[in-house]
Amino acid sequence: MYRTLHLDLGERSYPIHIGPQLLKQPELYQPHIRGRQVMLVSNETVAPLYLDTVKAALTGYRIAQVILPDGEGYKNLDILNRIFDALLEHRFNRNCCLVAVGGGVVGDMTGFAAASYQRGVDFIQVPTTLLAQVDSSVGGKTGVNHRLGKNMIGAFHQPRCVLADTDTLSTLDDRQLAAGLAEVIKYGLITDADFFTWLEDNIDRLCARETDALIYAIERSCRCKAEIVAADERESGKRALLNLGHTFGHAIETGMGYGNWLHGEGVAAGMAMAADLSARHGWISASDVERIRALLSRAQLPAAPPPEISRQQFLDLMAVDKKAVDGGLRLILLEAIGAARISADYDPRLLEDTLDNRLPLTGS
């Protein structure tokens, strides 16, 4: 039993299948592979766990593979080139299909390789982390990092289909699971107060990896993201809300050195900071901030910025962030739990208080 969410993007529409035992089902891949050539892309950690299962489901195709080193630090143009090397060494043509088996890094790099190889070929996403299942599955963002900033080089390129197999979450370590929950919590905060409440009631089931709870959370997260993305496919207005916690979070990830903080951990701390800054403006209450921090903590996530990063470091790191627009820095802040908004009208002095992690307002 699995669920399918159909994303309606005109000629680039695609299904997201969510449930257990998906990797082994040939009929989920076949409709989306044009030719006979399939390039599996994975990393050293994930490949030994799942690649044989995927291969078994793809008998009859001419399969090649490229195994990348594992980690955000390898998400760059040099490592990307290994995928092009493999495609060209095997003389893969425009009808080939890339299959990304791994987390967000593998998905982003494979997607960008597919976007760029011969100016665009097909790819299928098999996300094996919770974060990738709820984040990379929707939106078509692909790319690599540059030493001066995250995700600075990339393309919009939609997969042909996504297989979010919940069984793959059983091999995630607790920290990776929590990082995925950060993005799940994000959807509740941005747009779906009921989902936030559901998460408060079910966070322990999610931490215990109960399949039913996972399927529900993944589907509802993908649906939230899809609704925002469908309204704004090429990121101008509403889509920016998805960056809640990300400007702070990227600064933390970069400031602490790529790979030391997980993306979801940065986003979690960033959401806590966004909530803190929103409360300092009086847009949400101190008790809202406490609910948010409490849920993050129960999900084993950081709920404050790391003390290692100074206010000035934050400001420098955020200036290059791609969400910065001419002149001022825009931030995603909260008007309520379940209602985020883009803000350029925050008070810079209050931002400094948040960056300094001064004692937050209490509900006095």
Added chain:
Amino acid sequence: MYRTLHLDLGERSYPIHIGPQLLKQPELYQPHIRGRQVMLVSNETVAPLYLDTVKAALTGYRIAQVILPDGEGYKNLDILNRIFDALLEHRFNRNCCLVAVGGGVVGDMTGFAAASYQRGVDFIQVPTTLLAQVDSSVGGKTGVNHRLGKNMIGAFHQPRCVLADTDTLSTLDDRQLAAGLAEVIKYGLITDADFFTWLEDNIDRLCARETDALIYAIERSCRCKAEIVAADERESGKRALLNLGHTFGHAIETGMGYGNWLHGEGVAAGMAMAADLSARHGWISASDVERIRALLSRAQLPAAPPPEISRQQFLDLMAVDKKAVDGGLRLILLEAIGAARISADYDPRLLEDTLDNRLPLTGS
């Protein structure tokens, strides 16, 4: 006095301005620059000739520049990264505009950098070679080479406008001018017999760089290409006709080592080979082949393959060419001067004769 060709591509429509003295006209750039940040991209040869003129036309903008080494051998991911370095070091945002001042290599790389930087920013093309003016101006193809094949990594990304300044052709050496004429002749061969005849009558004026003749040839070439591309923006059917001479030509370029044969020279020899193969099948006459070879020769272009490349080398090099489709190799051949067609039904033994450059059929 200049002419403007308006390309109708929906929201990606753009003008191509053709004529003398264009570089210095601020009003040709301004409508197409969204923010204040402009990154000039050029190469070591072209920059000293024209960059000051372009800068003078862009006073008031925050201008930065990156100067690439000159040559097809530098059209790769490593050198591309220098453009990303410059963009990020100057903290350029999504509203920035890249301006490519140079030939096809600069245009292709700048266009791909613009396609990929923050998943897509604007760019303006200022092609300074005849080849780039008639080829890169239309079609939106951008990209870089891989050691295993030309243009294997790239994107479709349309410029905001093209400034084809005929004055820049005065500094081209004769060989570069001839390489551009190869593409001009190609349009006559593919689709426009009257233009081919016009070229037979005016080739000497073009070789003498008479401005009026150049404007006419550039505009008619761009129009031919635009009509084909408009019918088929994302290359499936008709657009492949533009590859007349290119499968052979790419093999020659690669086989002789990138940069030793100019792209246009490879295409010229490739068109002669396509004509030869077409005549061996009886699709065009031996006298058609002679007209084609004669026009190429008058334009100072090669009209036969280089003897250094063996038949087997040709076959190996062509197999990886991106025009190859599952199984068989498709070629663009001629049914008449002015009427090309995609062919998978050629006789492989006749292809071998063409690759061996056996004595062609005579008009007996």
